[in-house]
Amino acid sequence: MANHAAQIKIPAVYYRGGTSKGIFFKRSDLPEAAQEPGTARDKILLRVIGSPDPYGKQIDGLGNASSSTSKAVIIDKSSREGHDVDYLFGQVAIDKPFVDWSGNCGNLTAAVGAFAVSQGLIDPAKIPQNGICTVHIWQKNIGKTIVAHIPITNGEVQETGDFELDGVTFPAAEVQIEFLDPADGEGDMFPTGNLVDELDVPGIGRLKATLINSGIPTIFVNAADIGYTGTELQDDVNNDAAALEKLETLRAYGALKMGLIKDLSEAATRQHTPKIAWVAAPKDYVSSSGKTVKAADIDVLVRAMSMGKLHHAMMGTASVAIATAAAIPGTLVNLAAGGGERNQVVFGHPSGTLRVGAAAEMQNGKWTATKASMSRSARIIMEGFVRVPGDCF
Incomplete structure (x- = not known):
């Protein structure tokens, strides 16, 4: 019988954020080869999600065969002044061996602050026993600041509530998000200079x-x-x-x-x-x-x-x-x-x-836009380890 590499375990949290779902990792929990951008990271995320899948179903991974659920997030403590965490988002193609790092996911942003709090990435002094924890997020894909207001009950993230979001079946706790200076990238908000x-x-x-x-x-x-x-x-x-x-x-x-x-x-x-x-x-x-x-x-x-x-x-x-x-x-x-x-x-x-x-x-x-804001919600669906074959990267 041929020798095949055993599966490896990677700590991960499966979240619903807004009307999307994604798998969240702490950068330090990824295999060393995947802690930096590159082929190894992309290959691991593709395997986790179940892509590329010519059947388009992602049966052999955590993706649910839609762009809203074929997503991966990597969170790290931020070294940037005035920010708590760095947030990097990968949109994983379903039928191609491709991870697109060119933009942000606004829906999953709702889960970033909650993940940061629950994973010990936030200074405990910033987390109230009851109230709102304000998390300053550096969105690495587009180089922007996002502020998430995370409800806290008894020192832990409050996920349940009565806030209803169309596109999500069940109510949850409201998370208010502010996108500061949301114009994407370095260029003008209207790149051609025209409104139309x-x-x-x-x-x-x-x-x-x-x-x-x-x-x-x-x-x-x-x-x-x-x-x-x-x-x-x-x-x-x-x-x-x-x-x-x-x-x-x-x-x-x-x-x-x-x-x-x-x-x-x-x-x-x-x-x-x-x-x-x-x-x-x-x-x-x-x-x-x-x-x-x-x-x-x-x-x-x-x-x-x-x-x-x-x-x-x-x-x-x-x-x-x-x-x-x-x-x-x-x-x-x-x-x-x-x-x-x-x-x-x-x-x-x-x-x-x-x-x-x-x-x-x-x-x-x-x-120029100074701020955009919206309410979302987020909930942990499952947490523990995701497994991938040890030779997939």
């Missing part, structure tokens, strides 16, 4: 787009311009191969215009960013859970793609982009929401609604 650009996309034609770097680079278009209403659910889009191809082409042309890629072919290896989303004025629709969302209860309809599929709710980072764009008069998001100045917006997504806030101001002739 025109794209000329094969198969679609000429259409207007708002290209914004906030939370995550995002391309917003009007739903009507791509043949949608803004009330779509996943099956309306994800079962239409021609539509998915058209949306991916639109994403590639938007990425090129934003300067994120130099050649259209590069979009294939940059799946996590930018995001593509479409907006429309409010109208009644039935959410994926069967609940009716009333036009009167929302300001704008938004649908967004993640890793080539319509997201079942809304990515947290794209929610930041929505909040920021809505706050700036003249963007497509702002116009779809009725125009004017606003510091918060309630948008309708496939699973229901979400309220997000943002503060934006004009500085030296350019728009």
Whole structure:
């Protein structure tokens, strides 16, 4: 019988954060070869999640066959002044041997502070016996500060509660998150300098787009311009191969215009960013859970793609982009929401609604966002060890 390497055990915590799920690691708990960026780290995370899987099911790993659940997080104590922990996020491809490190996951951000507290990465003096523990997070992918307000009861993270989040079945404790200076990367929030650009996309034609770097680079278009209403659910889009191809082409042309890629072919290896989303004025629709969302209860309809599929709710980072764009008069998001100045917006997504806030101001002739905020929740689903074959990396 051939000799095969035994499995190794890696301490890990499986979390739901917002409307996503991911596997969380302390950097120091990873095998030494994976404590630094590189092939070994990527191979281990791919094996943990169960990718690449030509069947698309991730049966042999912790992924659940959707972009919302094919995620890995690495947390470390921060050496950066004024910050408690460093947060690094990897979006693991399902059918390709690829981990995308180009952006953040806003949903899993809700679990980062809780993980830091429960794993002993926070100075005990900062944790109240009862109250709120404020955790300052350095988001390493995009080089930004996030502040998470973690509820504490009897010295431990409070996970249960009555806060309801559309897209999550059960209520939990509310976690308030603030994204400071959320414009992504070093460049301008509007990389082209325009609130609205025109794209000329094969198969679609000429259409207007708002290209914004906030939370995550995002391309917003009007739903009507791509043949949608803004009330779509996943099956309306994800079962239409021609539509998915058209949306991916639109994403590639938007990425090129934003300067994120130099050649259209590069979009294939940059799946996590930018995001593509479409907006429309409010109208009644039935959410994926069967609940009716009333036009009167929302300001704008938004649908967004993640890793080539319509997201079942809304990515947290794209929610930041929505909040920021809505706050700036003249963007497509702002116009779809009725125009004017606003510091918060309630948008309708496939699973229901979400309220997000943002503060934006004009500085030296350019728009800048100072803060975006939203409420999420997080819960440990399972903790212990994840096992992978010892020779997988």
